[in-house]
Structures are given as C-alpha cells and as structure tokens.
Amino acid sequence: MHYQTGFLNHFATEAIEGALPERRNSPQIPPFGLYAEQFSTTAFTAPRAENRRSWLYRIRPTTAHGAFRPYQGAPHLRAADGMYTTPNRLRWDPLPMPEGAVDFIDGMVTYGGNGDPSESGIGIHLYAATASMDTRAFQNSDGEMLIVPQQGELHLITELGRMEVTPGFIALIPAGMRFRVELAGPSRGYICENFGAPFRLPDLGPIGANGLANPRDFETPVAWFEDRDEDFEIVQKFNGTLWTTTIDHSPFDVVAWHGNTAPCRYDLARFNVMGTVSFDHPDPSIFTVLTSPSDTPGTANCDFVIFPPRWMVAEDTFRPPWFHRNVMSEFMGLIHGVYDAKEGGGFAPGGASLHNQFNGHGPDAQSTRKAMEADLKPTKIDDTLAFMFESRAIIQTTQFAMTGNFLQSDYDACWEGFEKAKLP
The missing domain is CATH 2.60.120.10 (Jelly Rolls)
Known part of the structure; x- marks a missing residue:
C-alpha cells in the first residue's frame, strides 16, 4: 500500500490514469463520466493558509440516499451531560473484548467529553471490537476522529484511500468523511472526537524550525476505489446521536481526488x-x-x-x-x-x-x-x-x-x- 507524505499538503492522486481533470475542478463533463464533489472541512472563505478542502471525482454522487432514521446500535456511544461528573481523580481498568461479533461502530463506548458539536469541545471514547465492517460505513458529522490503537491492527477504508494502522500509530479522519474498519483480530483502543478547530501541528516557538512531529512523517493514502453494486448501510453521528440509512452501492467509489483535507496516519x-x-x-x-x-x-x-x-x-x-x-x-x-x-x-x-x-x-x-x-x-x-x-x-x-x-x-x-x- 502506498502513501503520500506531508501534513496538510495539496495532494493529487488518481486510481485510474486520466481520472483527474487537467485544468478545472468541476468541468461540465469530468473524465469517464465521474461526478465532481467538493469536500470542505472549513468554511469556503477561511484564510487560504487555514482553508481545508478536497475535490473528489466519484462514480456516484453522495446525494443518492433515502431519509436517515435513528440507529439503535452502539448503546454506550453517548454524550456526557454532567450528571455523573465529580472532582475525583479517576482510573479505569481496560475494556474487555466483547463476546461474539462486534464491529468498530457498535464497539465504541463514551467515557467523557465537553463542549458541543455545533461549537467546540471533544468527545472521548474507547473501542473494543472483534468483527470487521463490510457492507457499512461510519460518518462522523460532529467532528474529526483521532484514533489511537492499543491492541490489534486496523485496516481503515476511507473515501480517499486505505490505511493500515497498528498500535504505535495514530489515524486522523476528517469530520464528515465516510470510512469502514476491517480488523486483523480482536482490537482495542482510544478515540478523541474533536468538535473544535481541526488538529494541526503546534507552533515550535524558541525550539526553532525542527523537532516534535515533522510534517513529512504524516502519511496520506493514494486514491483507491471499489465498484460494488449492493446495499451499504451508512451510520452517521449527527448532533450527538446516531442515524442510519441505506444506499445501493459502495460509498468508497472516489476514483481520483486532489486537495488538502484528507485522512492520514502517523508513526509515533x-x-x-x-x-x-x-x-x-x-x-x-x-x-x-x-x-x-x-x-x-x-x-x-x-x-x-x-x-x-x-x-x-x-x-x-x-x-x-x-x-x-x-x-x-x-x-x-x-x-x-x-x-x-x-x-x-x-x-x-x-x-x-x-x-x-x-x-x-x-x-x-x-x-x-x-x-x-x-x-x-x-x-x-x-x-x-x-x-x-x-x-x-x-x-x-x-x-x-x-x-x-x-x-x-x-x-x-x-x-x-x-x-x-x-x-x-
């Protein structure tokens, strides 16, 4: 599996040669009859240095789906309301592996958080999973997700490509991006859901130009797609709750993309x-x-x-x-x-x-x-x-x-x- 290196670089990648338009982001007819879609994780008018968006060229637009309805799974993926908050110092034992087949979505458990998805703040979740996701995907519209595996290798299939993330690596998934998680065995780890300004590298100040995490060590996937005509469930986190709908094809059908908002992984x-x-x-x-x-x-x-x-x-x-x-x-x-x-x-x-x-x-x-x-x-x-x-x-x-x-x-x-x- 190949990656592009750099953090917030402007990348350009295509799974089929000629799929990227040469001069226009949204030509009247994109190559091969693909559909152009802009994926923006900041406002259109954000300063250029802070603007994050990518152009996707996909087999079908993401508009083709029915109404969302409440999702009944993941019973412990819930916002904290402060009712159980104390000033006490707290420590928890590890989550045990679930019995039976539980995937990444249903294996997420909320431990705490603050703020609000419409403003700023964070959610903190742990996950324990034993089964891969196949014909379903997760979309977090509330915030970006920083995933920190502790046990087990994750294969993350995203709209913009694939990433392998093992313990010792982290993965960062932009808000609103669809992805699924395939497992190589029982897996466990931590998640920080960020409602605020997107994660970035900290300023170095007196340290100077080098040190801490270097931009070149962040890896972003190259374009990859699957053309599958079968029912897929889309589970979306929106305004603190989960919703579900079904589409008749794989959501991972982006044949080419360019831009600077993309998933990435980093070796700690x-x-x-x-x-x-x-x-x-x-x-x-x-x-x-x-x-x-x-x-x-x-x-x-x-x-x-x-x-x-x-x-x-x-x-x-x-x-x-x-x-x-x-x-x-x-x-x-x-x-x-x-x-x-x-x-x-x-x-x-x-x-x-x-x-x-x-x-x-x-x-x-x-x-x-x-x-x-x-x-x-x-x-x-x-x-x-x-x-x-x-x-x-x-x-x-x-x-x-x-x-x-x-x-x-x-x-x-x-x-x-x-x-x-x-x-x-």
Missing part, C-alpha cells in the same frame, strides 16, 4: 522528543503531537500529547512528572509498557485515567520515593508509550464510565504513604 516512533540537558523537568507541552487551538491564544481546545521512550539526563532534578494542579483537564491512556509516574501498578495498557482541572495529581508514592532516592545518571525510559488528551474545559463523565464496573474504587490509595516533610 517518529516523534522527535525534546528535553532538558541541564536541570529541571520541562512542561508536558513539550510532548505535543497535535493541537486543536481555541479562541484563547495558548490554551487548547485539545492537545494530543505522548510520553514515548526517551533519555532522562537532568541533574539535581525530580525526573517524573511533578505534582501539579492544572487549568487543563487530562485524560490519559497507555498503549504499552509502564508509565513512569505510576510504577506502583494499576495503570494497565488499555486502561485510562482522568484528572480534571485544578485537582491535584502526580506520581504515586512508590514512584516518588524511587525518584527522590535515585542516583541521577543518564537513564533511558524504554518500552513505554502513554498519551494524553488534554482539554481546557472540564471533561464530563458518562454513566457508563462511572457505573460500568471498570472504574477503580481504590485509585486514591496510590497517593497514600507520603512522609511528612521534616521542618527545622
């Missing part, structure tokens, strides 16, 4: 970690892969932050994340290994934690003692990959998250046993 191992080489622990913002800015400069609607393998060399410094209370709310997940601030156990791959704004958190007692007593030689933190969805607003939790039997009742205990400071 390519993230260029920055850190101190003298003293003090840098802020976690130094680990930001993607950001969705808000209307307040420097305060994100959502940051996607990772904690990958890296060297720790700071002298006379407490090296794990320091204790803090933060204006940002932090939802964490673990892809593999052990997170260096929770070496005492309880934070397992596939599990999650939530520290809402201004609630104190940090390393557990065991990790703290180990760090304070350590001989500070250069140390490689290896075989680990944790991440964080970080938002400026309180992350409201759902009924399932608070009562679904995966919430750990003893999470606060990890901060017991700290000795009182000895004052003179």
Whole structure:
C-alpha cells in the first residue's frame, strides 16, 4: 500500500490514469463520466493558509440516499451531560473484548467529553471490537476522529484511500468523511472526537524550525476505489446521536481526488522528543503531537500529547512528572509498557485515567520515593508509550464510565504513604 507524505499538503492522486481533470475542478463533463464533489472541512472563505478542502471525482454522487432514521446500535456511544461528573481523580481498568461479533461502530463506548458539536469541545471514547465492517460505513458529522490503537491492527477504508494502522500509530479522519474498519483480530483502543478547530501541528516557538512531529512523517493514502453494486448501510453521528440509512452501492467509489483535507496516519516512533540537558523537568507541552487551538491564544481546545521512550539526563532534578494542579483537564491512556509516574501498578495498557482541572495529581508514592532516592545518571525510559488528551474545559463523565464496573474504587490509595516533610 502506498502513501503520500506531508501534513496538510495539496495532494493529487488518481486510481485510474486520466481520472483527474487537467485544468478545472468541476468541468461540465469530468473524465469517464465521474461526478465532481467538493469536500470542505472549513468554511469556503477561511484564510487560504487555514482553508481545508478536497475535490473528489466519484462514480456516484453522495446525494443518492433515502431519509436517515435513528440507529439503535452502539448503546454506550453517548454524550456526557454532567450528571455523573465529580472532582475525583479517576482510573479505569481496560475494556474487555466483547463476546461474539462486534464491529468498530457498535464497539465504541463514551467515557467523557465537553463542549458541543455545533461549537467546540471533544468527545472521548474507547473501542473494543472483534468483527470487521463490510457492507457499512461510519460518518462522523460532529467532528474529526483521532484514533489511537492499543491492541490489534486496523485496516481503515476511507473515501480517499486505505490505511493500515497498528498500535504505535495514530489515524486522523476528517469530520464528515465516510470510512469502514476491517480488523486483523480482536482490537482495542482510544478515540478523541474533536468538535473544535481541526488538529494541526503546534507552533515550535524558541525550539526553532525542527523537532516534535515533522510534517513529512504524516502519511496520506493514494486514491483507491471499489465498484460494488449492493446495499451499504451508512451510520452517521449527527448532533450527538446516531442515524442510519441505506444506499445501493459502495460509498468508497472516489476514483481520483486532489486537495488538502484528507485522512492520514502517523508513526509515533517518529516523534522527535525534546528535553532538558541541564536541570529541571520541562512542561508536558513539550510532548505535543497535535493541537486543536481555541479562541484563547495558548490554551487548547485539545492537545494530543505522548510520553514515548526517551533519555532522562537532568541533574539535581525530580525526573517524573511533578505534582501539579492544572487549568487543563487530562485524560490519559497507555498503549504499552509502564508509565513512569505510576510504577506502583494499576495503570494497565488499555486502561485510562482522568484528572480534571485544578485537582491535584502526580506520581504515586512508590514512584516518588524511587525518584527522590535515585542516583541521577543518564537513564533511558524504554518500552513505554502513554498519551494524553488534554482539554481546557472540564471533561464530563458518562454513566457508563462511572457505573460500568471498570472504574477503580481504590485509585486514591496510590497517593497514600507520603512522609511528612521534616521542618527545622
């Protein structure tokens, strides 16, 4: 499978030679009788540097479908209403694999979120699935989807091409784009649904021109299509609820496209970690892969932050994340290994934690003692990959998250046993 590289580049790709019009985006008769369709994920009049749209040339237009009706599946894919939200620090065990055949749509479960699909905010979901989607597709009209696999390889079939996404990679699907998920086996992971400004690379400021995630390492698929005349179900998330309709052909019939709004994947191992080489622990913002800015400069609607393998060399410094209370709310997940601030156990791959704004958190007692007593030689933190969805607003939790039997009742205990400071 081939990819094009770069983030927000203007790509041009065709599955059949000659399918892309040469000079006009919407000629009177596109090549081979295809239909021209513009797919826009920003307003038409957005500044050129921020405008995202692609021209698709497809076998049939997307207008040919009947009325949508409420979808009865995915019972736990629901918005949080704040009824179950507390200031408590929360941690969850991993989702078990479902019994029987459950695909990606019906395997999604909402843990929390904030804001509103018509304005800004995020939704946070986990998924556990055992079956591939075949004759159906998912379309999220509320926001773009950042997919973080933790177990199992995903084969993502999108309108603009195919992507293979394994644990250690992420996938970003634009809002409104149809896709299906085929599995290579039981699969589990995390999803950040972004209602706000589209994810972009963060500014580097004093870091300069290089570092963190590089645009060239994001991979966008080349054109691919399937010409299948059979019934396909389209499940759409719209205004917080799910709807369904049926069409008589595959929705993945885009023969050629060009533009700069497209799905992409990124290998987190390519993230260029920055850190101190003298003293003090840098802020976690130094680990930001993607950001969705808000209307307040420097305060994100959502940051996607990772904690990958890296060297720790700071002298006379407490090296794990320091204790803090933060204006940002932090939802964490673990892809593999052990997170260096929770070496005492309880934070397992596939599990999650939530520290809402201004609630104190940090390393557990065991990790703290180990760090304070350590001989500070250069140390490689290896075989680990944790991440964080970080938002400026309180992350409201759902009924399932608070009562679904995966919430750990003893999470606060990890901060017991700290000795009182000895004052003179």
